[in-house]
Amino acid sequence: MSEPDLLRAAIRDVPDFPKAGVLFKDITPLLKDPAALREALRRMEERWRDESVDAVAGIEARGFIFGGALADRLGIPFVPLRKQGKLPWHVARAEYALEYGTDAIEMHVDAIEAGQRVLIVDDLLATGGTARAAAELIEAQGGVVAGFSFVVSLVFLKGGEKISGYPVQSLVEYGE
Amino acid sequence: MSEPDLLRAAIRDVPDFPKAGVLFKDITPLLKDPAALREALRRMEERWRDESVDAVAGIEARGFIFGGALADRLGIPFVPLRKQGKLPWHVARAEYALEYGTDAIEMHVDAIEAGQRVLIVDDLLATGGTARAAAELIEAQGGVVAGFSFVVSLVFLKGGEKISGYPVQSLVEYGE
Numbered sequence: 001m002s003e004p005d006l007l008r009a010a011i012r013d014v015p016d017f018p019k020a021g022v023l024f025k026d027i028t029p030l031l032k033d034p035a036a037l038r039e040a041l042r043r044m045e046e047r048w049r050d051e052s053v054d055a056v057a058g059i060e061a062r063g064f065i066f067g068g069a070l071a072d073r074l075g076i077p078f079v080p081l082r083k084q085g086k087l088p089w090h091v092a093r094a095e096y097a098l099e100y101g102t103d104a105i106e107m108h109v110d111a112i113e114a115g116q117r118v119l120i121v122d123d124l125l126a127t128g129g130t131a132r133a134a135a136e137l138i139e140a141q142g143g144v145v146a147g148f149s150f151v152v153s154l155v156f157l158k159g160g161e162k163i164s165g166y167p168v169q170s171l172v173e174y175g176e
Numbered sequence: 177m178s179e180p181d182l183l184r185a186a187i188r189d190v191p192d193f194p195k196a197g198v199l200f201k202d203i204t205p206l207l208k209d210p211a212a213l214r215e216a217l218r219r220m221e222e223r224w225r226d227e228s229v230d231a232v233a234g235i236e237a238r239g240f241i242f243g244g245a246l247a248d249r250l251g252i253p254f255v256p257l258r259k260q261g262k263l264p265w266h267v268a269r270a271e272y273a274l275e276y277g278t279d280a281i282e283m284h285v286d287a288i289e290a291g292q293r294v295l296i297v298d299d300l301l302a303t304g305g306t307a308r309a310a311a312e313l314i315e316a317q318g319g320v321v322a323g324f325s326f327v328v329s330l331v332f333l334k335g336g337e338k339i340s341g342y343p344v345q346s347l348v349e350y351g352e
Contacts (some may be wrong), residue, residue, distance in 0.1 A: 016262040024264045028284055031254040032231075034247075041248055057209075061237040061262070065244035065254060071210075072217055072245040078207040080241070088193040088200045108204055 008034040008172050011152065025174070026154050027123055031065065040171055041066065044121070044149050047169045051153045053146045054116040057081050059105065059134055066151060067121035079111045079118065081134050094137040096129035105130060107137050114142035125150040126168060128159025135163060184348050186212040187328065189348025201328050201350065203299055207241065216347055217242065219250045220325050221346045222296070226229050229322045230292040235281065235310055242327060243297035255287045255294065257310050270313040272305035281306060283313050290318035301326040301346060311339060 010030035017024040019051045030036045039123050044066065057079040058067025064080065071078035084093070091106040112118055120134045125148070147167035153159070155175045160168060186206035193200040206212045220242065233255040234243025240256065247254035260269070260280050267282040288294055291339070296310045300323070311321045323343035331351045336344060 012265070014264040018261075026264045028256065028263070028287065030267065031247075031256065032287065034251050034253055037254060038248065038251065058241070061240055061258070062256075064237055064240035065234070066257070068241035069245040069248040070215065071207075071250065075210050075214065077210055078213060078241060080204065080207065080238075082237070086192040086195075086237070087204070088202045089188070089204065111204065111208065 006036050006039055007151075011172060025124065025154070027062065027151055030151070040151055041069050041073060043171055044070050044169065048119055048147070048149065049074065051119075051146055051167075053119045055079050055112055055118045055143075057107070057112075057118050057120050057134065057138060059120065059122040059130060060086070062123035063121050066123060066149075070119075070121060070149070075110075079107065081105050081107050081120075081137065092137055092141055094133035094140070096133040098129070103129075105133050105137065107141065109141065112138065112141055112143045117146040118133060118141050118143045119146045120148045121136055121150075122148075123151045125153040125159045125168075127157050128162030132162040135166065182212050183327075184217055187348060201240065201300065201330070203327055206327070217245050217249060219347055220246050220345065224295055224325065225250065225324055227295075227343075228293055229295045231288055231294045231319075233251055233283070233288075233294050233310065233314060235296065235298040235306060236262070238299035239297050242299060242325075243328070246295075246297060246325070253288075255283065257281050257283050257296075257313065268317055270309035270316070272309040273334050274305070279305075281309050281313065283317065285317065288314065288316060288317055288319045292319050293322040294319045294325045294341050295322045297326075298324075299327045301335045301344075302338075303333050304338030307335065308338040311342065335352040 012026040014024040055077040056071040058064045060082045090109045095104045149169040153170035188202040190200040231253040233248040234240045236258045271280045325345040329346035
């Protein structure tokens with residue numbers, strides 16, 4: 001259990017961020033600790049290396065940190081999934097529900113090739129809205145979702161239910 | 177000249193983004209091409225490997241892609257420099273001028289140790305406002321700016337003048 005503990009110990013609880021009553025899981029101490037950062041990336045690489053993944057899609061912004069490094073390790077393309085209005089070329093868009101209203105993520109329409117197997121990477125699985133929108137976006141462009149890799153999963157928020165049917169890796173889980 | 181050409185050929189011009197009259201340098205084709213992405217990172221790694229760099233600071237959001245992968249390659253910490261209100265812990269802030277008004281970037285106050293040599297990574301050097309604010313932020317926290325690494329520099333915008341005195345690497349330059 002030393003490997004999971006190394007990662008868990010490098011995540012900091014921040015009360016009342018981004019709003020009162022929320023206990024935020026801060027991964028910046030993990031980014032600051034090269035042993036923990038490498039171990040997180042090593043476990044991602046090990047899990048997906050033999051899964052015929054053709055591209056890594058990272059969700060803005062923290063998903064870029066892990067997704068970029070993982071794409072480099074695997075030697076495959078990196079696809080940025082961005083907030084609205086950030087990508088300069090022609091985009092596809094997928095909306096998802098927030099507590100109040102909706103938000104959306106976008107991907108360039110030429111970011112993936114039809115049939116490519118795409119791994120979606122983000123730092124956090126919470127309610128799963130963004131993750132599901134990311135999968136919809138990739139599938140709408142003809143891609144195949146190979147799975148998801150998260151640093152942290154807040155299991156009690158049941159985000160996994162929104163992406164059931166896909167393989168999911170979570171390096172650190174906070175339970176029920 | 178094959179190496180610079182590989183990178184330059186993977187950057188796409190997008191007219192009128194984010195507003196009319198601006199010719200945007202889109203790096204997403206470079207991210208999509210594993211040979212170009214690896215070559216960019218290889219050149220960053222080679223330039224800074226023997227410069228006693230203690231940490232890589234990446235500027236949100238595209239700086240996270242290259243900065244995270246470079247920190248992984250060098251085996252050193254990654255420090256996210258983020259837009260206002262995104263970091264959960266105690267932050268230091270540096271403001272910089274925009275065409276109209278000001279913006280700011282933030283860093284956790286415990287992100288670096290006093291005396292650490294920090295390499296600042298971003299995808300683009302334009303007017304240099306963000307880059308200079310990043311250096312101020314790191315120095316105000318007791319860090320030493322080892323230098324800057326950019327994928328693209330828009331030389332004609334003279335951003336280099338705002339960070340003169342620091343070592344600067346630019347993989348692709350668009351001149352006068």
